[in-house]
Amino acid sequence: MTTTTRPAVYASRAGARHFDLLLTAMCVVIILSNIGASKGVQLGPVVTDGGFFLFPAAYILGDVISEVYGPRAARRSIIAGFACSVLAVLTFWVVLALPGLGDDQAAAKQAALEGALGPVWQIVLASALGFVVGQTSNALVMVRMKSRFGERGLAARLMASTGVGEFLDTLVFCSVAATAIGISSWGQWANYVAFGFLWKTAVEYLLVPVTSRVIGAIKRSEPSYREGLLR
Template sequence: MSSSAGPAPAGFAHRPRTYFDLIVAAYCVVLVLSNVAATKGVAFGPVLTDGGFFLFPLAYVLGDVVAEVYGFRAARRAIVTSFAAGLFSSVVFWLVIALPPAAFYEGQEAFESVLGPVPLIVAGSLLGYLAGQLLNAFVMVRIKARTRERHLWARLIGSTLVGELVDTVVFCTVAAPIIGISTLPDFLNYVVVGYAYKVLVEVLVMPLTYAAIGWLKRREPTYGTAVSPAGDAVAVR
């Protein structure tokens, strides 16, 4: 007896409704672009910085949003994922530079001069980013464990002061000689100005961070489940 049933329908994996994956994608884009932009030294009068100065603080805004809404475990996953994206982009640039240029291609030297330092910049950026972002998320979540839903401003500022300090010192130590900073006064200028700028940006955009966090909390269906500082869900009493 033949079966009248048709073939089984095509199967697909269920995609849970969450904004987390979009934030991780933004994390990766910001980190990769800021690493490339950082190869250019920039001077505003006596103030020294690099071309990624307006991009990289956004990574910490995203980090604050992830840590506040999703917890430390999710923040760690986002940080490691973007770290891998930055490392992969560095390897790709290195391989492309190493490929033999075609006879008609006249931009090899310019290509190398712009993207050649990227693997070295990425090494410093990723080391600083990994340490700084993990500290940022850890401090954010630990303060939230004490303040709960109150005093978001204290979590945002406290985590930024710690995370950005470690990130800036590590990155500037590696990047300074690559972009042409060779004297101690210029190096201190680079570190202090970079740190002050990043903290100031976080403070200035705090209203937007508040709005983004509030928007996500209202739309993530699982928000409200109590979460331990490690990022594990626990029962709400």
């Protein structure tokens, strides 16, 4: 006797109540994290950047989108996050290139903006590469595991996808962004990678119960998801 696996259920983006809000929140988190990451931060023996405390939210939002709305929605969110990052860089480039008022105060502001926003293009490049690699692998693990186990094992999906996605994202991001924040040795780079991965993974693991409840609430509130479960 053979058993068939129930196809994975996802909510439709058409008429979705929450997808646009989740996507908007993800894009905002990415842009703010990129700006914050242009500052190197020393916390005791730990080397990190100014965006470290916020960026895990991007992966939590990505998990919610992948679990509730499926692989196409996940790809859409990755493309949107990448596009918003590029738009931010182009905006900063135009702002820095525009002529100032020509006085000493304007010159001081220009220097401050160049110091703060000048490295952002490298941070965004690092973030975009890391985000595409990490979120793609994160979404792939979520979708593949859901296809195999259905609605069961949500916590396991969240933890497995986080481990894979955050490791690849952190490795790529730190390798490209290191020089932009002043990292100049292999020891600092290793510190940067290790802390980034452990911190982001720990935050997401600690928030798995909360993420699971949020996912459950969104599933219940999306009519198309409830309809899919009844088929």
